[in-house]
Amino acid sequence: MKSVLRITVNGRAREDAVAANALLLDYLRDGLGLTGTKQGCDGGECGACTVLVDGRPRLACCTLAHSVADGTVETIEGLAHNGRLSRLQRAFHEHLGTQCGYCTPGMIMAAEGLLRTEPRPDRDTIRTALAGNLCRCTGYVKILDSVEAAVQAGEEAA
């Protein structure tokens, strides 16, 4: 049964008819076509579906869309502005943080959530913040390097 969901996705206020049993992941991917958010394990074990809900990183596969009604959701598609990559996106690109790319949106959104509350995390803090995100290429070193590079870029810009 569908009912109206009021929600802000990537800065745009929306009202959509959404099924009661729709996961936030299904709503984003199938309802809005925002397929940057990946469906990995589908059971909260891999972190590929990580999005920001009210600024905090959450698993879209373990969240009903209606449970975040009236909230704010940000996905990987919301990070670039006017074709300009975000600090984290640029760092992942330049420091080879992306291999097959499947875990990358989740990694970047989890890192984005961290940097908003802690703009200058050390490597251990980054590791802890990304502990729920798996990379099936096992490219963890480059991923941590990328987040560190984004932190440094932020410090230089400040």
Next chain:
Amino acid sequence: MPVMPDFELLRPDSAEAAVALHASRPASRYLAGGTDLLPNLRRGLADTATVIDLGGIAELAGIRVDADRVHIGAGTTLAALAAHPGIAAELPALAQAALAVAGPTHRESATLGGNLCLDTRCRYYNQSTPWREANHYCMKLEGDVCRVAPKSKRCYAAFSGDVAPALLALDAEVDIVGTNGRRTLALAEFYHDDGMRWLALDRGELLAAVRVPLAPGWSSGYEKLRIRGAIDFPLSGVAVALARDGERLAGLRIACTGVSSRPERIEGLDALVGQPLDDAALAQLEKLVLRGIQAMETTTASVPYRRKATPILARRLVTRLWTEAA
């Protein structure tokens, strides 16, 4: 993975309204953070016609530190619990246990109440439907034999929440809301040693809050054994609360998780109180922990390993807290 079953979704704004909705719909389930229930619904491990989302109930959220106790709403997220300065300072076992659950993204959704009511787990139960079907199911769901203990009349699925042993060691109690009003239970009374009926909740009852007494002079901690440093459920977890008076032990409570169908408070520790914590006392402590747990083949880590590791985990944690209290 199979698709999510159809259900009606309700979002009440009070605990009483939630309980009334549950009573009016025979097949309904409460939903908190969703990290346990939603994957289980999709895997066919749970079924329901109605989901009652507790996320809109203000009463269930929040932490209040009073002079002699801490009151924590059951809807408080594990992330909020772990980050609360008062909890970290006064009840370190609770903060450490909250931080030990799953990964950081889970903890932003998962709640205290959800972790306390976590479904019991077993290698024969937490599997896909085709896997379970090929294995002719098990007693916990759709079958009639416990695959872990085939001659047993009961299910041995293991309780695997991290927070419950910490709260047992800290002597917490829980507030429960039902259609007949509210009641309070010691957390130790909240669990049964049965993988299928592990919660002392009557039908439709809702866990609303946890209250933890503040005990000056006591220290506490939680240690967890797992294969990876994150995401994994405990192979074994040990929480300790300890009070030291000079060279003598003034109080000791230990509780374990992952090694029984309920979080297990270790009995007989009073014999050690009033004594120095010497090698003989630590050996006795290890014996009592081993006697108090019932590790079964519910995980991929072997039973002998978990039987050996759990008492050692307890011994190390007790020794650390004892030394720090000097």
